[in-house]
Amino acid sequence: MHIVIMGCGRVGSTLARTLEQQGHSVAVVDQDATAFRRLGSGFSGRRVTGVGFDRNTLREAGIEDAGAFAAVSSGDNSNIIAARVARETFGIENVAARIYDPRRAEVYQRLGIPTVATVRWTADQMLRRLLPSGAEPEWQDPSGTVLLAEVHTSPKWIGRKVRQLEDAVPDPGARIAFLTRLGEGVVPDGSTVLQEGDLVHVMVHRSQLPAVEAAFEKGPEEN
Structure with missing residues (x-):
């Protein structure tokens, strides 16, 4: 790039x-x-x-x-x-x-x-x-198994609910921990609607991170 x-x-x-x-x-x-x-x-x-x-x-x-x-x-x-x-x-x-x-x-x-x-x-x-592709770990447990990572999401998710974004991940276990919206942290529930500029922070098992990245990079219709 x-x-x-x-x-x-x-x-x-x-x-x-x-x-x-x-x-x-x-x-x-x-x-x-x-x-x-x-x-x-x-x-x-x-x-x-x-x-x-x-x-x-x-x-x-x-x-x-x-x-x-x-x-x-x-x-x-x-x-x-x-x-x-x-x-x-x-x-x-x-x-x-x-x-x-x-x-x-x-x-x-x-x-x-x-x-x-x-x-x-x-x-x-x-x-x-x-560098929007991929994720940047922000925290990990002492074993390095569980990560909190900021994961890039496609603009196609704007206007969709957090629940839909979580459901796009093929295997269960990844959870959206919080959003950064207009510089402030927001703890979402399943019905929270994603807005332009939201940064999505995900709690995930390290082995699932590539699947989460791939799902979030695609739009809702592609998953």
């Missing part, structure tokens, strides 16, 4: 190196060309000097071929504008923005833009938003 990152500070450079190590192609955009030194000599991705929400700059970074976009500059306004341009102008589905002011976060979440904060935690959370 090609991924465009706006901002080459500590988070942006960490995110870029991690994604490249995972085999993705990466382009980093920053107004300050000297910021690219944080990437190190081993980084082989694109370095694009310019404003991250400028359409021509984004095109130079390969946004038209990108599968994801991260806005992690030092400015809240720049990040959210760039994220909206990536989503609304170029149709990028996997978009995330770093927001420093927590009071703004809920507003931006309502726009459908996941928001995260702090450095190492931000890089980890950005990876979860930008």
